[in-house]
Amino acid sequence: MSKHERWNALLELLAADGRVDVEDAAGTLEVSPATIRRDLDELAAQQMLVRTRGGAIAHGVSYELPLRYKSSRHASEKQRIASAVAELIGEGEVVGLNGGTTTTEVARALALRAGSARRDTPDANAPVLTVVTNALNIAGELAVRPQIKIVVTGGVARPQTYELVGPLTVGVLNEVVLDVAVLGVDGIDPELGVMTHQEDEASISRLFAERAQRVILVTDSSKMGKRAFARICGLDSIDVVVTDSSVPADVAEGLAEAGIKVVAV
Structure with a gap:
């Protein structure tokens, strides 16, 4: 197992349990405790965890894995969700996408669909989306797809999620009108609404929703009933939730009672 693979595995353990024990991790990964200690020291130096006696803990309850380490979690569910979302997008529409692993899969699904679309317009080079x-x-990923016109906001880049935030991002979004916003989130609560870990990302996602005629949430069922630090919007701003088939029945019923269409794949 390479160092990168060990780091990925350690961060996955940390995300799942909130802490990592050196001896347990060494047994799970089949390496020596000394190797795990060195890995944890290096991850701590990158501020990706906090070292403790005998292991490590997450930074806090709002701990956020960098995007590159989250991409393998619930991968099959996210791909099914992305395919279902692509079917909800019409040709010629303007689609807003915030950052995240699920919306990245949505972008890939849209690119595949756009690449295979049959054009009814005289201009074969006109963008499909x-x-x-x-x-x-x-x-x-989308810049090299000639069938898709890509508009990128300005802003300051967050290294954890590759998202641009700040006044420059707001300035661009205030000048566009979206047919649909597809939003990845970190929590959906029946009382508080839709949430994410970072307040600056929450404000941008809220603006995506405000600029769109309809809003689609994309999230695997592990986020259902969960809370995160920063509120994006209430459930009354959401039109559709696309999730996986493991969504609890009571949660799906609650969303439906709030007037939200639930698509479970």
């Missing part, structure tokens, strides 16, 4: 995003990784 327009995507507005504040996520640098999504912009990078």
Whole structure:
């Protein structure tokens, strides 16, 4: 197992349990405790965890894994969710995408769909879709797709999620109108609404929702009933939630009672 693979595994353990024990991790990864200690020291130096006696803990209750370490979590569910969302997007629409692993999968699904679309317009080079995003990784993937017009907001980049935030981001979003906003989130609570870990990202996601005619939430069922630090908006701003088939029945019923269409795949 390479160092990168060990780091990924350690961060996955940390995200799941909130703490890592050196001896337990060494047994799980089948390496020596000394190797785990060195890995934890290096991850702590990068401020990705806090070292403790005998292990490490997350930074806090709002601990956020960098995007590159979250991409493998619930991967199959996110791909199914992305395919379902792509079916909800019409040709020629303007789509807003915030950052995150699920919205990244949505971007890939939209690119595949756009690439196979049959054009009814005389201009075969006209874009099938327009995507507005504040996520640098999504912009990078879609920029090489001639069927998609990509609009990237300005702003200050957050290294954990590759999202652009701040006044420059707000300035661009205030000048566009979206047909649909597809938002990845970190928590959905029946009382508090939709949430994410970072307040600056929450304000940008809120603006995406305000600029759109309809709003689609994309999240795996592990986020259902969970809370995070920063509120994006209430459930009354959401039109559709696309999630996986493991969503609890009572949660799905509660969303439906709030007037939200629930698509479980």
